[in-house]
Amino acid sequence: MPATIFAQDPSEAATTASGQKLRVAVAPMMSPSDTFASYFRLLQYLGSQLGMELEFVQRKTHAEVRELLHSNSIDMAFICSGPYALDTTDTGQNLLAMPVVQGESTYQSYVIVHASSQAKSLNDLSDKTFAFTDPDSNTGYLNPVFLLRQAGYAPESFFRSTIFTHSHDNSILAVARGLVDAAAVNSLVWDYSEARRPELTGKTKVLVKSGAFAIPPVVTSAGMDDSRRNKIRDILLHMHENPQGRAMLQELRIDRFVVPEDAWYANVRHMAAPSFSEGPAHGQALP
Structure with a gap:
């Protein structure tokens, strides 16, 4: 081989x-x-x-x-x-x-928060800490920023602070450990993590799901x-x-x-x- x-x-x-x-x-x-x-x-x-x-x-x-x-x-x-x-x-x-993953040719952006969070919508994340993955990431940056800008907000003023984790599993880990209040992640990675590491995703919950994007x-x-x-x-x-x-x-x-x-x-x-x-x-x- x-x-x-x-x-x-x-x-x-x-x-x-x-x-x-x-x-x-x-x-x-x-x-x-x-x-x-x-x-x-x-x-x-x-x-x-x-x-x-x-x-x-x-x-x-x-x-x-x-x-x-x-x-x-x-x-x-x-x-x-x-x-x-x-x-x-x-x-x-x-x-x-x-x-094609688990019968689907599309995926979504998930905004996740800690399982104990009281947030009910994206509005509730104002002045919170937030993790993006990468400036070029669709689900980890482009989509959540698009939603904010459509509502007239800029990430740098809406959130208290933001970080880039450079991977979706790092963002999930940051929310699970309470290092940030929320994060935007790839639904495929979150679902994969839920199947393989439920003890980690069990410390988070999905707050917002985007529309569908091609995988x-x-x-x-x-x-x-x-x-x-x-x-x-x-x-x-x-x-x-x-x-x-x-x-x-x-x-x-x-x-x-x-x-x-x-x-x-x-x-x-x-x-x-x-x-x-x-x-x-x-x-x-x-x-």
């Missing part, structure tokens, strides 16, 4: 950009150790099916993963919907596939040739038909992969548009 290499150095990834190793990044939706543990076997399977060595590249922020894609320093990435939608013109990335996609760099892109897509689309592949998908609560359309991410792109950097006058109700 081809070896899996855990790459940390951006310059190292860049020097192999034209080689026979497949460089794959996983966006920082979970902490580095949990991301590595969760995706290691899936990526091993992909490497074995391709007959290639594989470099597993991790970065702290979504912006760093986007830059690696734009510079063709990685071949493929499991990214957040936000970074995909933010690249509205010369993207440097191509849609490859999208997971974060898998993309390839613009520099990947079509034959390799098609081969990788074919492996992912049929992975659930292979007993070994299906077992690995089940570990991630993934049913199968499907081919997404760019239009599915239009609502995320809408929230990120510069025209929504300012909201209307104060007084619009918050959920």
Whole structure:
């Protein structure tokens, strides 16, 4: 079986950009150790099916993963919907596939609070401490900020203070431990944590649920040739038909992969548009 290499150095990834190793990044939706543990076997399977060595590249922020894609320093990435939608013109990335999770092709942003919180709505979080995940995150930043700005509020004045945790499980942990009053998190990560670590999510509760967004996609760099892109897509689309592949998908609560359309991410792109950097006058109700 081809070896899996855990790459940390951006310059190292860049020097192999034209080689026979497949460089794959996983966006920082979970902490580095949990991301590595969760995706290691899936990526091993992909490497074995391709007959290639594989470099597993991790970065702290979504912006760093986007830059690696734009510079063709990685071949493929499991990214957040936000970074995909933010690249509205010369993207440097191509849609490859999208997971269907527990029968759903959509997910939500959850605003969570501690289980003991008396908050009943987002309005009740005024002057509270709040955790975002990443400035490019759809569920962990774009959506909650959009809701606030639509109601005429800016995060920096609505909340007493805010932090960026750089992963959704870190945000869940921060609320559970009382380090912050509330956080915005990816529903898929919260549900995954509830299944695997109920003692942690049991210390939190969901205050607000957003509308539906297309699940974060898998993309390839613009520099990947079509034959390799098609081969990788074919492996992912049929992975659930292979007993070994299906077992690995089940570990991630993934049913199968499907081919997404760019239009599915239009609502995320809408929230990120510069025209929504300012909201209307104060007084619009918050959920």
